[in-house]
Structure formats: structure tokens, C-alpha cells
Amino acid sequence: MKKTKREIILKTAASLFRSKGYSATSMRDLAKAVGMEAASLYNHIKSKQEILAALLLDAANSFMDGMERIENEDIKPLEKIERLISLHIRIAVKNTDAISLLTQEWRHLEGEAYTEFNSKRKDYEKRFKNILIRGIESEEIKNVNPDVALFSILSTMRWFYAWYSKKDGFSIGELEQQFSDVLIVGLKN
Amino acid sequence: MKKTKREIILKTAASLFRSKGYSATSMRDLAKAVGMEAASLYNHIKSKQEILAALLLDAANSFMDGMERIENEDIKPLEKIERLISLHIRIAVKNTDAISLLTQEWRHLEGEAYTEFNSKRKDYEKRFKNILIRGIESEEIKNVNPDVALFSILSTMRWFYAWYSKKDGFSIGELEQQFSDVLIVGLKN
DNA sequence: CCTACCGATCGGTAGG
DNA sequence: CCTACCGATCGGTAGG
Structure with a gap:
């Protein structure tokens, strides 16, 4: 190593x-x-920019790989959403610093790296949204606005690294369970 | 004017x-x-720092005022949560740039301004969490982890300005409705 | 991997 | 509100 x-x-x-x-x-x-x-x-x-680009594209690729894998699993849409939540949690726990840059510093990318990063980001969001839409169509998911639902999940998951850094004593399994509860099942009794 | x-x-x-x-x-x-x-x-x-401090403390005070008002209303916890979601949406729509700094740039504050901002932020979160806890106690809200629920709502609301800037054609009422649906009622049918 | 150094730019001040 | 300018620091290169 x-x-x-x-x-x-x-x-x-x-x-x-x-x-x-x-x-x-x-x-x-x-x-x-x-x-x-x-x-x-x-x-x-080569440059300060190259460092940022290397960190961000590497992190972005982890998400693209995870999305690819989950899309191809033979499970229902809502379970795919759960897997995606778990993907975000696992990557953030393992690589907290790089994930913070993905959330906070990507706008400082320049040139080609910016373009490449941005198109991966958009592609990821589109594929995530498609899973939500398929879940709504099959009535497994409530008839909510898919953009709002996507945005809510992604915002929470993008900031997860910051929350996780302050809290201790949760296992990965507990984190997955609690975030799925709140994001999927909701608050209202 | x-x-x-x-x-x-x-x-x-x-x-x-x-x-x-x-x-x-x-x-x-x-x-x-x-x-x-x-x-x-x-x-x-006076300085570049003073500009950032003025912008951030002003925005922070809008939230503190809103929290104060909502705490004192004679409504149930879950309705207070709805009002808080609405507070975030209204402030963000009115003052998008300043709110983006609240989410992204507050760590560049220095000295006393940093301390003051941070303590307001913590106070706000504590009061928000207390409302959630009271809702759980009265069984109006599911028995979720209140830290996770708080974090999920706040992450979504803190990034709302960015989402809102890209989307058009929603009225304030529609935004309040859709975000309450997703954040409070949940996705699962 | 270091010393020495480049031109550019930074936040901010003096003085009017 | 401007001209002129300060010392400090920036990302990066030359040459060894």
C-alpha cells in the first residue's frame, strides 16, 4: 500500500x-x-487546476460506476433509490474530503475539466430522475414532483459528508436505515 | 426607494x-x-471582510426573526415545520444571492463575525430540532432520528436557492406545497 | 527536490 | 472619488 x-x-x-x-x-x-x-x-x-480536476473527476467516476451498477440490478425503482442513498453514504464515509469538493468547489474547475465534470453531473441527475419517474409510473412512489424529489434526496446526500463529520457512533447500516426512513418514508404519521 | x-x-x-x-x-x-x-x-x-459579514449577518437575522415568529404561533409542531419550510423558500426567492453565501461562503468569515454567525446558526438548528422533537413526542411525527430529519430538511432548504435559480414558472404557493409533500409526507406509497 | 526569481495581482492606504 | 503606490503574496518557471 x-x-x-x-x-x-x-x-x-x-x-x-x-x-x-x-x-x-x-x-x-x-x-x-x-x-x-x-x-x-x-x-x-502540472498545476493547481490539475489537482482539483483529478480529485473531482475521480470522485465523479465513483458515482457514475455506482449508478451503472444499480441501474442494471433487477430490482424495483424504490429499491434502486435505496441503493443510491447507500452509494452516497458509502462513498462519503470512505472519501470525505474529496466528496466535500464535489459539493463545494467544483465551480472553480476551468476549461475542459469543467465541461466534463458538468456533463457527468447532469447525466447522473438525469438517470437518477428516470428511476424516480419509473417508480411514480408503477405507483410504487407517490405522485410527487420528480424534480423536487430528486433535488431533496441529492441535497441531503451532497451535504451528508458534513453532517457525518460531526456525528459519531453510527454504523453504515444505521445510517442507510435512518436516511432511507426520512427521505423515502417521510415524517408524517 | x-x-x-x-x-x-x-x-x-x-x-x-x-x-x-x-x-x-x-x-x-x-x-x-x-x-x-x-x-x-x-x-x-471598511474591508472585504466587512462586506461578507454584513451580508451574512443580515441574512441570518431574517431567519432568526422568522423562527421567533413561528415558535410563538399557536399551531402544532408539524404545521410549524411547514411554516419553516415556507420561511426558507420565501427568503431564498427574495434574496437569492445573499442566501447562496449563507450556504457556501460563511466559512470565510473571520474573528467576531464568525463567532456570532456560528452561534446564531447553532441556535437556529437547536430550535428547529426542538420543534421536531415535540412533534415526535406528540406522535404527530414518525419516530425518526430527529438529527437526521433536521439535517435532511435543512440541506434541502439550504440548496433551494440553486435549484430555484434554474427552474421557472413555479408560484410560491406551489413551491411550498411540493417541498412540504416531499419533505414531510415522503415518497413511498 | 532546492534556491532564486518572474510578472501579476492582492487588499488596502496616503493624500488630495 | 481618483491617482499613485505600499508590502505581501500568488501560481509557476529556470536551472541546477
């Missing part, structure tokens, strides 16, 4: 970008945290 | 901070957007 210098730089950058924000983190901050001079970073990475 | 220069500067800053982020927005960007030289801004504001 030896980590290359590049991997260490990326991990450290994720943590700094998360706590200070991309713009407010300088390459000198990053160099100090890694234990080298700023100029030396450039032997491992 | 004449606006002072200071008000124009604050409004313009809110819009720039929203689209570029606080750190990535320079005082020269702001000056240009307002139509003066950077140095001249300082006749109306």
Missing part, C-alpha cells in the same frame, strides 16, 4: 481545499503541509 | 461572491462592477 508522492499531494490538497476552499489555499500552504518547497510540487503535478 | 452607494456595493458583492466565491472575487472585480476605482470602495465599506 505504498503511496506515491503524487497521491500524498492529492490527498493533502483535498483536505486543505476542503477546510480553506480552493481559492484560499495557496500552493505554498500545500507544499508546507506535504513537507517540501512550493516549486517542488511541480515535479509531481 | 433610493439606494445608497453602500447598498449598491453590498448587492453587487453578493452577486459576485455567489458566482466566483469570496476568495476568488477581488476588490478590483467589485469596483469594476460597481463602476468606480478599487480605492474608492473604501469610502463606503
Whole structure:
């Protein structure tokens, strides 16, 4: 499990970008945290932008892979929604810093990386929404506005990393159960 | 309805901070957007920090006032939750830029302003949670984890401004109805 | 991986 | 409200 210098730089950058924000983190901050001079970073990475792009596209791909897998499972729409909630929770627990960037810092992407990230994001949302629509059609899901339902689930899941960082003592299973309860079953008795 | 220069500067800053982020927005960007030289801004504001603090504390106070009012209404907990959802929607529709900063840029606050903002935020969440707990006690609300329920509602409402900016043609009444449906009644048939 | 350094830009001030 | 300017810091490169 030896980590290359590049991997260490990326991990450290994720943590700094998360706590200070991309713009407010300088390459000198990053160099100090890694234990080298700023100029030396450039032997491992091309630019500050490349770091952000690598982190975000990697995280985005985890979600695309998960979506692909869940779409192809032979289960009902509502169960797919549950699996997607679980996907978000698991990725966030495993890779909290990178997920925070996905929520907070993606607008600082430039050029092609921005375009690529954005189109993945839109594709993901479209596929998620299609599952909701199929659930509404089969009457497994209430006749709610699918855009509102999609947005509600995704907002909650996108901020999950921040909530999770403050709370302790929940197992993955408990988290999945409680978020499914609230997001799918609702509050009203 | 004449606006002072200071008000124009604050409004313009809110819009720039929203689209570029606080750190990535320079005082020269702001000056240009307002139509003066950077140095001249300082006749109306003390510092870049002061702008962010003024915008955020003002927005935070809108929520504190709304919470105060709703707490004192003689209605059941679940109806208070509905009113709070409506409060978030109305403030976000009226003051979209400032609300985006509340969600995205508050961590750039420094010193006393950070402390004050943070304590208001915590106070607001505590009072919101108490309403949920009272609803659970009276069995009007399902026996869900109140932290998870609080977090789910607040995440959705905090991102509402971004969703709303992309969608058109909803009246306030429709928005209130649809978000209450999804957040309170749930998805499962 | 470092020293030395580049041009650009930052938030902010002096003085009028 | 402007011109002129401050010291500090930025992302990044040259050359070893």
C-alpha cells in the first residue's frame, strides 16, 4: 500500500481545499503541509487546476460506476433509490474530503475539466430522475414532483459528508436505515 | 426607494461572491462592477471582510426573526415545520444571492463575525430540532432520528436557492406545497 | 527536490 | 472619488 508522492499531494490538497476552499489555499500552504518547497510540487503535478480536476473527476467516476451498477440490478425503482442513498453514504464515509469538493468547489474547475465534470453531473441527475419517474409510473412512489424529489434526496446526500463529520457512533447500516426512513418514508404519521 | 452607494456595493458583492466565491472575487472585480476605482470602495465599506459579514449577518437575522415568529404561533409542531419550510423558500426567492453565501461562503468569515454567525446558526438548528422533537413526542411525527430529519430538511432548504435559480414558472404557493409533500409526507406509497 | 526569481495581482492606504 | 503606490503574496518557471 505504498503511496506515491503524487497521491500524498492529492490527498493533502483535498483536505486543505476542503477546510480553506480552493481559492484560499495557496500552493505554498500545500507544499508546507506535504513537507517540501512550493516549486517542488511541480515535479509531481502540472498545476493547481490539475489537482482539483483529478480529485473531482475521480470522485465523479465513483458515482457514475455506482449508478451503472444499480441501474442494471433487477430490482424495483424504490429499491434502486435505496441503493443510491447507500452509494452516497458509502462513498462519503470512505472519501470525505474529496466528496466535500464535489459539493463545494467544483465551480472553480476551468476549461475542459469543467465541461466534463458538468456533463457527468447532469447525466447522473438525469438517470437518477428516470428511476424516480419509473417508480411514480408503477405507483410504487407517490405522485410527487420528480424534480423536487430528486433535488431533496441529492441535497441531503451532497451535504451528508458534513453532517457525518460531526456525528459519531453510527454504523453504515444505521445510517442507510435512518436516511432511507426520512427521505423515502417521510415524517408524517 | 433610493439606494445608497453602500447598498449598491453590498448587492453587487453578493452577486459576485455567489458566482466566483469570496476568495476568488477581488476588490478590483467589485469596483469594476460597481463602476468606480478599487480605492474608492473604501469610502463606503471598511474591508472585504466587512462586506461578507454584513451580508451574512443580515441574512441570518431574517431567519432568526422568522423562527421567533413561528415558535410563538399557536399551531402544532408539524404545521410549524411547514411554516419553516415556507420561511426558507420565501427568503431564498427574495434574496437569492445573499442566501447562496449563507450556504457556501460563511466559512470565510473571520474573528467576531464568525463567532456570532456560528452561534446564531447553532441556535437556529437547536430550535428547529426542538420543534421536531415535540412533534415526535406528540406522535404527530414518525419516530425518526430527529438529527437526521433536521439535517435532511435543512440541506434541502439550504440548496433551494440553486435549484430555484434554474427552474421557472413555479408560484410560491406551489413551491411550498411540493417541498412540504416531499419533505414531510415522503415518497413511498 | 532546492534556491532564486518572474510578472501579476492582492487588499488596502496616503493624500488630495 | 481618483491617482499613485505600499508590502505581501500568488501560481509557476529556470536551472541546477
